[in-house]
Amino acid sequence: MSARAQIGVTGLAVMGRNLARNFARHGYTTAVHNRSYAKTESLIADHGSDGDFIPSESMADFVASIERPRKVVVMVKAGGPTDAVIAELVPLLEQGDIIIDAGNAHFPDTRRREAELKEKGIHFVGTGVSGGEEGALNGPSIMPGGAPESYETLGPILEDISAKVDGVPCCTYVGPDGAGHFVKMVHNGIEYADMQLIAEAYDLLKQGLGASAQEIGEIFAEWNKGDLESFLIEITADVLQHVDAETGKAFVDIVLDRAEQKGTGRWTVQNALDLGVPITGIAEATFARALSGSVPQRAAAVGVLPAEAGSWEITDRDAFIEDVRRALYSSKVVAYSQGFDQIAAASEEFGWDIDRGAMARIWRGGCIIRARFLNRITEAYERDENLPLLLADPYFTKVVGEGVASWRRIVSQAALNGVPTPAFSSSLAYYDGVRAERLPASLIQAQRDFFGAHTYQRVDKPGVFHTEWTRDRSETEA
Ligand SMILES: NC(=O)C1=CN([C@@H]2O[C@H](COP(=O)(O)OP(=O)(O)OC[C@H]3O[C@@H](n4cnc5c(N)ncnc54)[C@H](OP(=O)(O)O)[C@@H]3O)[C@@H](O)[C@H]2O)C=CC1
Numbered sequence: 001m002s003a004r005a006q007i008g009v010t011g012l013a014v015m016g017r018n019l020a021r022n023f024a025r026h027g028y029t030t031a032v033h034n035r036s037y038a039k040t041e042s043l044i045a046d047h048g049s050d051g052d053f054i055p056s057e058s059m060a061d062f063v064a065s066i067e068r069p070r071k072v073v074v075m076v077k078a079g080g081p082t083d084a085v086i087a088e089l090v091p092l093l094e095q096g097d098i099i100i101d102a103g104n105a106h107f108p109d110t111r112r113r114e115a116e117l118k119e120k121g122i123h124f125v126g127t128g129v130s131g132g133e134e135g136a137l138n139g140p141s142i143m144p145g146g147a148p149e150s151y152e153t154l155g156p157i158l159e160d161i162s163a164k165v166d167g168v169p170c171c172t173y174v175g176p177d178g179a180g181h182f183v184k185m186v187h188n189g190i191e192y193a194d195m196q197l198i199a200e201a202y203d204l205l206k207q208g209l210g211a212s213a214q215e216i217g218e219i220f221a222e223w224n225k226g227d228l229e230s231f232l233i234e235i236t237a238d239v240l241q242h243v244d245a246e247t248g249k250a251f252v253d254i255v256l257d258r259a260e261q262k263g264t265g266r267w268t269v270q271n272a273l274d275l276g277v278p279i280t281g282i283a284e285a286t287f288a289r290a291l292s293g294s295v296p297q298r299a300a301a302v303g304v305l306p307a308e309a310g311s312w313e314i315t316d317r318d319a320f321i322e323d324v325r326r327a328l329y330s331s332k333v334v335a336y337s338q339g340f341d342q343i344a345a346a347s348e349e350f351g352w353d354i355d356r357g358a359m360a361r362i363w364r365g366g367c368i369i370r371a372r373f374l375n376r377i378t379e380a381y382e383r384d385e386n387l388p389l390l391l392a393d394p395y396f397t398k399v400v401g402e403g404v405a406s407w408r409r410i411v412s413q414a415a416l417n418g419v420p421t422p423a424f425s426s427s428l429a430y431y432d433g434v435r436a437e438r439l440p441a442s443l444i445q446a447q448r449d450f451f452g453a454h455t456y457q458r459v460d461k462p463g464v465f466h467t468e469w470t471r472d473r474s475e476t477e478a
Pocket residue numbers: 011012013014015016034035036039075076077078080081082084085102103104105129130131132133
């Protein structure tokens with residue numbers, strides 16, 4: 001077989017199939033392969049006219065059909081399946097070839113794979129891809145990591161097929177080894193927070209106003225015309241206005257209230273604990289999904305645990321809706337601020353040198369969290385690339401400051417009326433914590449010194465101290 005494909009894609013489920021079509025539509029001859037040949041056949045049968053494909057049944061034929069240095073996109077289930085595909089590919093590849101793992105891999109796996117393949121002279125580019133099925137076809141947001149030299153040949157192709165905003169590709173080199181998959185992981189963590197906040201806003205409007213799904217959908221559609229404009233708000237309006245054909249009920253009311261997860265949110269929280277970065281919005285969103293799936297616990301509590309809740313007293317419907325909108329926007333800013341803190345901490349820890357402004361720029365289009373306000377984040381990091389806290393950028397300080405009274409009203413009304421708002425509440429608590437001149441952490445540190453001689457520092461002089469709590473309570477310098 002004469003090698004003539006400029007790129008290859010192995011793994012042709014929803015994402016790989018559409019990425020392959022996207023490459024072909026952009027004029028790249030695309031080699032395609034899947035473990036089970038049926039998916040390859042159906043891609044060619046249904047979409048062969050999209051461009052120039054070279055289908056192969058065997059991995060050997062697939063690899064042989066790609067020009068050197070080969071660029072092979074792996075788009076299979078993360079974890080074991082990715083390792084299995086790499087193990088099959090490697091004996092068929094040569095020095096200088098590039099494997100692009102575009103699945104949702106856990107970044108420590110990407111670091112390991114990159115190091116192992118580097119020894120064989122093969123570039124391994126762990127690449128975050130976001131946008132779901134539609135984005136993969138029409139332009140996703142792409143977050144490639146790996147060795148910078150691999151981006152020289154690969155980058156132009158990935159930028160070509162990525163989404164564009166104002167003519168700028170939603171793809172850029174992120175950083176070495178696992179940086180691309182790390183940034184995609186945090187993207188998904190923020191996605192969890194965004195979705196939870198939207199769900200809480202929906203619940204408040206439903207319980208507070210007694211509004212129907214249709215009416216709340218209309219409110220979201222209205223919000224999508226302002227600062228909150230984003231893909232997730234847009235699809236929320238659509239979902240809420242959708243009617244179940246079988247029952248005639250609002251679709252959202254016939255869906256079981258259990259939100260599943262595949263792992264990226266959990267990984268984000270686990271990593272934040274390792275790095276010591278408080279990403280409370282993302283963590284609460286992840287735990288809220290876990291609570292929704294806590295079937296025996298919920299069954300034991302419903303109708304049993306007393307609520308002692310008040311009743312809603314909303315006199316001004318429009319003012320309440322505006323309060324919810326502002327609380328949502330402020331909480332969303334907190335979630336992004338925390339996510340960008342986590343990226344900064346990991347960048348420091350692993351020596352990745354990630355440009356946070358560029359990450360916000362490539363998330364403006366193509367991905368699930370695409371939103372108008374990402375422009376504001378890019379601008380904030382352009383003003384100060386070392387910004388220690390996104391919330392402290394003058395633009396965000398202003399908008400959150402304008403919303404804080406609404407935010408407090410909503411969180412307190414939710415608590416008084418027994419409506420769970422873990423993400424709204426924890427985001428407000430973070431806001432108040434991070435802006436506090438003095439935290440009660442002083443008492444915790446004093447307790448630690450009491451029971452474990454863990455020492456403390458003083459506010460009035462340098463040094464590390466210990467009090468002899470069980471003896472004469474004299475202070476010694478450690
Ligand atoms: N779905 C989405 O919206 C998004 C998904 N992703 C990520 O992209 C990747 C692909 O996702 P998606 O398209 O949804 O498909 P799936 O995650 O459902 O994976 C299915 C694909 O993996 C292949 N596969 C599974 N096990 C093996 C194995 N042991 N050896 C070889 N191939 C195997 C399947 O081959 P076969 O057909 O033979 O079973 C099939 O091609 C995943 O890592 C996912 O996390 C990223 C962004 C968005």
